[in-house]
Amino acid sequence: MSATIFFQQLSNGISLGSLYALVAIGYTMVYGILRLINFAHGDLLMVASYTAIYAVTMFSLPWYLSFPLAIALTGCIGILMDKVAYKPLRDAPRISLLISAIGASFLLENLALVIIGGIPKGFPRPEIFAKVIEILGVRVQVLTIYIPIMTLVFLMALLYIVYRTKVGKAMRAASKDIETTRLMGINVDRIIALTFLMGSSLAAAGGIMWALKYPQVNPFMGVIPGLKAFIAAVLGGIGDIIGAVVGGFVLGLGEILLVAFFPELAQYRDAFAFVLLILVLLFRPTGIMGEPITDKT
Amino acid sequence: MTWKGKDMDTSKRNLYCNLAALCLLAVVLYLFDQYGTEYQIRILNNMAVFITLAVSYNLVNGMCGLLHLGPNAFITIGAYTSALLTMSPMEKQMSFIIEPLIWPFSVLQAPFFVSLIAGGVMATIFAFIISFPVFRVRGDYLAIVTLGFGEVIRVLCNALQGVTNGPLGLKGLQPYTNLWWSWGIAVFTIIVITKLVNSSYGRAMKAIREDEIAAKAMGVDPFRHLMLAFLVSAFFCGVAGGLMAHLITTISPTLFTFFLTFNLLIIIVVGGLGSTTGAVIGAALFAWGGEALRVVESPMNFGAFTIPGIPGMRMVLFSVILMVVIIFARRGIMGRNEFSWNWLFTKLGLNAK
Amino acid sequence: MNDFFRLESLVMQFGGLTAVKDFSLSIEPGELVGLIGPNGAGKTTVFNMITGFLTPTSGRVLWQGEDITGLSVHQITARGIARTFQNIRLFSDMTVLENVMVSFHHKVRSRFWKAMLGLPSHGKEERRIRQESYRFLQELNLGHLADEKAGNLAYGQQRRLEIARALATYPKLLLLDEPAAGMNPQETMELADLVLEIRQKHALTIFLIEHDMKFVMGLCERIKVLDYGISIAEGTPEEIQSNPDVIKAYLGEPKHA
Numbered sequence: 001m002s003a004t005i006f007f008q009q010l011s012n013g014i015s016l017g018s019l020y021a022l023v024a025i026g027y028t029m030v031y032g033i034l035r036l037i038n039f040a041h042g043d044l045l046m047v048a049s050y051t052a053i054y055a056v057t058m059f060s061l062p063w064y065l066s067f068p069l070a071i072a073l074t075g076c077i078g079i080l081m082d083k084v085a086y087k088p089l090r091d092a093p094r095i096s097l098l099i100s101a102i103g104a105s106f107l108l109e110n111l112a113l114v115i116i117g118g119i120p121k122g123f124p125r126p127e128i129f130a131k132v133i134e135i136l137g138v139r140v141q142v143l144t145i146y147i148p149i150m151t152l153v154f155l156m157a158l159l160y161i162v163y164r165t166k167v168g169k170a171m172r173a174a175s176k177d178i179e180t181t182r183l184m185g186i187n188v189d190r191i192i193a194l195t196f197l198m199g200s201s202l203a204a205a206g207g208i209m210w211a212l213k214y215p216q217v218n219p220f221m222g223v224i225p226g227l228k229a230f231i232a233a234v235l236g237g238i239g240d241i242i243g244a245v246v247g248g249f250v251l252g253l254g255e256i257l258l259v260a261f262f263p264e265l266a267q268y269r270d271a272f273a274f275v276l277l278i279l280v281l282l283f284r285p286t287g288i289m290g291e292p293i294t295d296k297t
Numbered sequence: 298m299t300w301k302g303k304d305m306d307t308s309k310r311n312l313y314c315n316l317a318a319l320c321l322l323a324v325v326l327y328l329f330d331q332y333g334t335e336y337q338i339r340i341l342n343n344m345a346v347f348i349t350l351a352v353s354y355n356l357v358n359g360m361c362g363l364l365h366l367g368p369n370a371f372i373t374i375g376a377y378t379s380a381l382l383t384m385s386p387m388e389k390q391m392s393f394i395i396e397p398l399i400w401p402f403s404v405l406q407a408p409f410f411v412s413l414i415a416g417g418v419m420a421t422i423f424a425f426i427i428s429f430p431v432f433r434v435r436g437d438y439l440a441i442v443t444l445g446f447g448e449v450i451r452v453l454c455n456a457l458q459g460v461t462n463g464p465l466g467l468k469g470l471q472p473y474t475n476l477w478w479s480w481g482i483a484v485f486t487i488i489v490i491t492k493l494v495n496s497s498y499g500r501a502m503k504a505i506r507e508d509e510i511a512a513k514a515m516g517v518d519p520f521r522h523l524m525l526a527f528l529v530s531a532f533f534c535g536v537a538g539g540l541m542a543h544l545i546t547t548i549s550p551t552l553f554t555f556f557l558t559f560n561l562l563i564i565i566v567v568g569g570l571g572s573t574t575g576a577v578i579g580a581a582l583f584a585w586g587g588e589a590l591r592v593v594e595s596p597m598n599f600g601a602f603t604i605p606g607i608p609g610m611r612m613v614l615f616s617v618i619l620m621v622v623i624i625f626a627r628r629g630i631m632g633r634n635e636f637s638w639n640w641l642f643t644k645l646g647l648n649a650k
Numbered sequence: 651m652n653d654f655f656r657l658e659s660l661v662m663q664f665g666g667l668t669a670v671k672d673f674s675l676s677i678e679p680g681e682l683v684g685l686i687g688p689n690g691a692g693k694t695t696v697f698n699m700i701t702g703f704l705t706p707t708s709g710r711v712l713w714q715g716e717d718i719t720g721l722s723v724h725q726i727t728a729r730g731i732a733r734t735f736q737n738i739r740l741f742s743d744m745t746v747l748e749n750v751m752v753s754f755h756h757k758v759r760s761r762f763w764k765a766m767l768g769l770p771s772h773g774k775e776e777r778r779i780r781q782e783s784y785r786f787l788q789e790l791n792l793g794h795l796a797d798e799k800a801g802n803l804a805y806g807q808q809r810r811l812e813i814a815r816a817l818a819t820y821p822k823l824l825l826l827d828e829p830a831a832g833m834n835p836q837e838t839m840e841l842a843d844l845v846l847e848i849r850q851k852h853a854l855t856i857f858l859i860e861h862d863m864k865f866v867m868g869l870c871e872r873i874k875v876l877d878y879g880i881s882i883a884e885g886t887p888e889e890i891q892s893n894p895d896v897i898k899a900y901l902g903e904p905k906h907a
Contacts, residue, residue: 037437088624094436095364099566100623106559107616113609219609227448230441271452274445278430281442489766496765496772497751497758497779500744504752507741514701514735516727516756516819525762633743 007138009260010253015144015213017252018151022206023229024236024244025158026078026199032175032239033195036097040081040105042226044200045207046112048074049123049217052208056124063126071204078200079193087189105223112219123215147209154205155245158198162241171195175239224270231277251276307639314638319484326476338476344584345479346540349486351564351576351583353533356490358562359571359633360499361526362506363435366558367427367443370450371531373553374423375416375538377454380467380548381405382412392467396458409473413482413539420535421528428524435509447555454550466549467542474544482540486533491573491635493529502526506571563619567629575631590614653715654679655823655855660709662695662879669695670879673709677823682849682856684870686863686890688899691876693859694736697825700857701733702726713823728756732821734812736828736859742801746792746811749800750783753818783818789851790814790844806837813844817852824848826858830865838862842869867891875899 023045030038048070055066085104089097131142162168174181174191182188210225211217232251236243251273259266329341350368357365381389381402389398397403407415427446431439454461461467493499501522504512509519542548560583568579593610622629660673670692677683685693698704700711702723711719718726732753741749758779760772787793790810795803800811809829816824829845830838842865849856860866866873867887875883875890877899883890890896 031437035437037441085620085624092627095358095362095570096623096627098364098437098440099562100620102559102562103616103620103623106612107620110609110612110616114607114613118608227441227444231445234438234441267456268452271449274449277445278442281434281438282430488768492768493762493766496762497755497776498762498765500748500752501755503744503748504741504755507743508739510703511735511739511741512752513703513723514727514733514739515753515815516724517752518722518724518756529766 004138006260007136008140009256011138011140011144013253013256014249015147015252016256017249018148019206019210019213019225019248020229020232020252021245021248022151022154022202022209023225024232024248025155025241026203027230027233028236028238028241028244029171029175029195029199031233033171033178033192034086034097035094036086036101037230038081038086038199039098039101039226040085040108041199041203042222042224042229043105043108044074044078044203045210045222045225046217046219047077047108047222048204048207049211049221050112050116050121051204052211053121053123053217063124067208070208071201074204074207075197075201078196078203081200082192082196087192109219109223116219118219120216120218123211123217125212125215129212143209143212147213150205150209154202158202158241161198167191167194228273231273234277235280311638322480322484326480330476340584340588341476342474342479342544343588344581345476345483346474346537346544347561347564347580347584348483348577349479349533349537349540350561351568351580352483352486352490352573353530353537354561355565355568355571355573355576356494356502356526356530357523359565359569359576360494360506361502361523362571363523364437364440365443365527365530366440366555366562367445367447367450368530368534368561369553369555369557370443370447371420371424371534372538372541372557373450373454373550374420375413375535376542376548376553377416377461377467377538378419378535379409379412379416379539380470380542381460382407382415383409383471383473383543384467384469388469392465392469393459393462395463395465398462399459402460409471409478409543413536416539417532417535420531420538424528424531425524428527431527432520432523444555444558447558451550451554454553461550464550466547466552468547470543470546470548472543472546474540479540479544482536486536487573487577490529490533494573498522498525503571560615563615565629566619567622569629569631569633571633572629572631572635574634574636575629578630587611653712655714656712657696657700658710658712660696660699660706660711662692662699662704663707668879670699670706670876673876673879673881675874675881675884677855677857679822679855680849680853682845682869682871683858684866684873685857685859685876686861686866686873687876692879693876694827695879696876697733697827697859700726700825701731724756727819727821730820730822731825732816732819732823733825734809734816734827734829736831738808738812740800740803740808740811740815742799744800745796746798746800746803747780747783747787747796749811750786750815750818751779753815754779754783756819786814786818789817789848805832809833809841810844813848817848820852821854823855823857826856826860828859828861830860830862838865841865845869 023042026041027038030036030041051070051073052066055061055069056063059066061069081104085100086097089100129143129146132139133142162171170181170186170191171194173184173186174188178188181191207222228251229248232247233244234247235250236245236247254276255269255272258272259269326341329337333341350372354368357363381398382405384392385406386404389403431442434442455464494502501512501517504515504517505519505522513519545552564579564583565576567582568575568577590611593614594608655677657673657675660670661668662670673696685696687693695704699706702721702725705720709719710717713729713731716729718729741752758775760769760775764772784793784796787796790813792807792811792814795807800808803811813826813829826845830841833841845856846869848854858870870887873885873887873890874881875893875896882895882899883893885893
């Protein structure tokens, strides 16, 4: 493999990794507070992409308005999802919560199927994202550069909120011990809603960038990226925001480089993430940098 | 007072009642077999296959309290194994056009029954191998790992063309599955799993579900018992996969996605997690209701105007049903209760005091 | 040094925190030994190390001449050490009788496939287990509640069911973790009688954690005191009551308050 192709693949891996990272953050934040794998989280990618498409095509909004709008709307749908599917089950057994999450995921997918139909829609890619530039003799899409940069911006904003603001402090407290946090007089329901808002918005941003990169939008587009992002969150140690980002990059780079070096394994690409997950659970159940996930006595 | 006396009184009566119920079922099946329409027979066959699947799936999810999301992997393995064994070497040679089928499948052929058992055994072997990583974790992680194995199997099905014929799948299987096979196996599954659940082993499984720590302290080895449930469940899922293959007569990887698991999950949640009776009722409702609900996806005629069919509407309904049940009626139809003759006779006021 | 039950310098560290430091104890067959100490002293940690829920960072648990350190919980139970839990852990959705029947499972002889096929040998064993479990319930005055869901029992009854369930594993050493917690003085007194009774009847050795001093002092023959993971005293109730270190640990110096 030539150096050029290698660098191309590397930049691809980094941008795919950033997308996984963005989505993984939402998983990790919700898991941190509710100890729930929000199965429907991946479907928010799809929701955001469709919203963006309609904002652009039906309301003819420019992309710099429609994308933030789609992100905000998806964030609200995240809150709604919590209110409808998870809030009534706060005191229920974990298995019920998880089943409700699976139900929510199928509901979103099939609602989209019913309302929009199963035929993939093309994503309107603004001109400025479609350009191809040359860096050090390597031709790359500008998008592959923008995606990691945007991810970094979002991540910084998130870290600022979580570690530098009062709300962030409450969020961290709630993820340590939700009951005690409640007793301290903090409105935990508001904190949970905020967590869903932030996690969902990040997923939406991830979804829009995903659609820019792979401009085919269909009702089930969020399933596989969602699962992989969850795996990324586990790899990094669930509950840990930085861990989720690291996990996302490991997974994204791993996938792309695996296919680059062993093209004959391309058809096994979707299994790679799960095999990695199983290996991590077997040999390092704490994730790359997180707390133990096996149940303590 | 001792327990023995009470047991003895009713056990004979229950035996007769069970036999009578079986005879009744046989008569009903005979009548449908002779006079039923093709549509009715298909629904009945589906019902039996889903009963087998739901009852064995419920053994892990309901009795042991785990959220196992990979039964589609076992069903796939059972279906492919069984199908590859009943096809003749000639048929196989003709089907596998991209890559020839690997030995020994290329030459083996077995009767239907043997192929079903082989399907079950292969699924069990796979379950045994994956049980080591799976049972290192619990809760949400177990869910995602089992889901992962389901996905891995689906990917393998597409990729290993020398075994599965890839996305093309296997076509033209003999329609061996009839009412006698499907219901015979459903009844056998119900009996065996009920016996297991009501035995000391089943009690140990429920104890793990209720409180794993306490169960360990009482001398129960969680790994051994969870694995037992997992393997038994895998076996029957494999067998049911074989039945399914020879019912539909065409199998391909798209048939066995997470979707199938989702359907089974709805069945056991609606029926009542942890109730075999509930699983049976849920499966029956699903097989019948699922057909009935096809209406919502087909074009509708309202005299003057027509509404075109809406694909996906059924799944929307199913998802809503699942969420409504889990949020508002978590115990489903049966809760963790089981049907028993004692209960029926008491209801009818026939129980001798 | 006896061969019956001996703990040799057990240490338990969680990360940087030492929960129990250098804990040694030897118990003779038939003894009734108490373990006391302020909250968070590491008493339950000691129980967890004995029963296999925790593997000690260092040290050994010796039981009837065998080193059982690091064995899993169910293996230790099968060797004759049973326990109850401080916060009651019943199988609440199962009946009272079934709760006790679970304890017999590790001795069940017939294989699972015999159970699945409903062979007579399994049925016979099942009936025997049912009978014997019922006997344990009667012994603890729970016979009339056999078919009740365990979760529906009153608090005191749940405590007794925990003991019945532990007894049904046929232990030689019984560990009771705060058996009198949440009981009124009357119930506590009855419990003390019960403990003596079951010790007599089942030839038990008992090791218990309890906060109720009257209960411990009146019942135990020997008492061990833990404070901040360190064993600060051991002796008869009289010796313990007059030990200045113990008084200090309980009444507290200003820094503890």
